[in-house]
Amino acid sequence: MRRAVFGIVGAGWRAEFFLRAAKELPEFLKVSIVVERNPEKGKRLEEQWGVGMGICESHCGRPGTGRIPWERADRTGKTAVCGA
Numbered sequence: 001m002r003r004a005v006f007g008i009v010g011a012g013w014r015a016e017f018f019l020r021a022a023k024e025l026p027e028f029l030k031v032s033i034v035v036e037r038n039p040e041k042g043k044r045l046e047e048q049w050g051v052g053m054g055i056c057e058s059h060c061g062r063p064g065t066g067r068i069p070w071e072r073a074d075r076t077g078k079t080a081v082c083g084a
Helices: 013-024 039-049
Strands: 004-009 029-036 053-055
Touching (some): 004 013, 029 039, 039 053
Parallel strands (some): 004 029
16 A cells, blocks of 8 residues: 655644544655745744644645645745745
8 A cells, every 4th residue: 555645724623633533543654835924823833843844834634725826835845834
């Protein structure tokens, strides 16, 4: 079975759920990046879980969007920065 590699938008309880799952099942799951509007929350997750962090501004990550516009993401797996 191939490993699922995915990013997470937001730093709430759901993000931590998937980060825990990826830690326990590294052969099946890998979190490549977490994108969060609040730099303090992002820094906390980065330090706690050792994941890459992106900054999301403006419309990205608003409730109801749940995605980063593909044309605004750096697809190297290292950063995802977007704005209006």
